[in-house]
Amino acid sequence: MNIEVITLNKQDTAQAAQLGASRVELVSAMEAGGLTPSYGTLKRILPGAPLPVHVMVRPHAYGFVYDDEDAEAIAEDVQMIQQLGGTHIVFGCLTEAGKIDESLLSRVIELAPDMDITFHRAFDQTDDLTEAYHTLVKYTPHVSRILTSGGKDKSTEAANELKQLVALSEATGGPRIMPGSGINTDNLAELHKQVGAQDYHIGSGVRTSGAFNHPLDPALMDQVKTILGK
Incomplete structure (x- = not known):
């Protein structure tokens, strides 16, 4: 069972490791839904990180359809992450028609063939989740x-859809499904019972006062680990 939490800086990331997170999604600008962290932040975190750091690669908050200039920025960010020792990224890209942008995704993979990729919630804006x-x-x-x-x-609004995706993952041996958005200690047990995923992504739900300008809450992290049997 894997618990991924969102972190914003080195202190956050160290605390997440101490509290038993399996990995972190490192982002900046949570008010914009999470963007690529700065070079300075990455330089202070990636070398010698105490747990796997999955770095958001998202150049702006204006959707997930990227033009040529965006693609160049994405490519340079991926290369920067590699140079700093990163081995995991969080990335997603779509076409104007609401499909996966396979051309850009392929380019990212070619640039970093050994990089582990989480395809992020751009997936939720596709016109057909199964496709x-x-x-x-x-x-x-x-x-x-x-x-x-x-x-x-919110994940809690889509338990049936998530269950179907988990079943599809198990049947195909394809990417694992990691529910995220709106998950907290009040709803995780029921969601896990319905969905049966092996990975869960939690943001403000494990923060003191439920806000990203507050630290991770040890008691809430303990509750999450108890619920998931970690």
Whole structure:
């Protein structure tokens, strides 16, 4: 069972390791939904990180359809992460038609063939989740998991959809499904009972006062580990 938490800086990341997180998703600008962290932040975290750090690669908050300039920025960020010792990224890209942008995804994989990729919640904005999943199966093992709220705003609103995606993952051997968005200690047990995923992504749900400007809460992390039997 894997617990991924969102972190914003070196202190956050160290605390997440101390509290028993399996890995972290490192981001900046949570008010914009999470963007690529700065070079300075990455330089202070990636070398010698105490647990796997999955770095968000998202150049802006204006959707997940990227033009040529965006693609160049993404490529340079991926190379920077590699140079600093990073081996995991969180990335997603779509076409104007609401499909997976296979051309850009392939370019990222070619740039960093040994990089472990989580395809993020851009997945939830595709026009057909099942079709999008089958597209991403082609990129296994480079794309090893999908962060998703089942096409809804919150994971708790999409238990049936998430359960179906987990079953699809198990049947195909494709990317694992990692539910995220809106998960907290009040709803995790029921969601896990319904969905049966092996990975869960939690953000403000394990923060004191439920806010990203507050630290991770040891008591809430303990509750999450108890619920998931970790």
